[in-house]
Amino acid sequence: MTTAAPAGSRALPHPARTEIRLESVLHALSDPVRLRVVRELAADGGELPCSHFDLPVTKSTTTHHFRVLRESGVVRQVYRGTAKMNGLRRDDLDALFPGLLDSVLAAARRQADAG
Structure with a gap:
């Protein structure tokens, strides 16, 4: 069951572990911009704010990419104050x-090392 945001809250909906589908994960990882986000999150190992990422796309496109990653179950997004924090759902994906x-x-x- 997708975790829905309570009425009036800033919580974001995420798929439950049992709802994460391989084809959605592969789709999310197939885009170079989204893969770049995932690589940075994996390297950091913690949570990073959206503003941390210097992506070569507009703000609205960045928002779209983060939504695809969240809705596919690749990342978890939570608000901490005014910052939207992103963390890789490594435990769920590895399981x-x-x-x-x-x-x-x-x-x-x-691929990146090969240039």
Whole structure:
């Protein structure tokens, strides 16, 4: 069951672990901008605000990319004060798709290193 935001709150809806689908995760990771966000979150290991990311797209497109990542179950977004914080849902992804995230991140790192 998708975790819905309570009425009047700033909480964002996220899919429950059981609702995360492989095809949605793969779609989310297939975009270079979204993959860049995931790589930065994985490298940090914690939560980062949206403003941390210097992406080569407009603010509205950035919002779209974060929504795709959240709705697919790749990231969890929470408000902390006025900042929207993003964290990788590594535990959920590793439990559902063992090795997938590490394989994708390693492939992305090799590709980036190759230039």
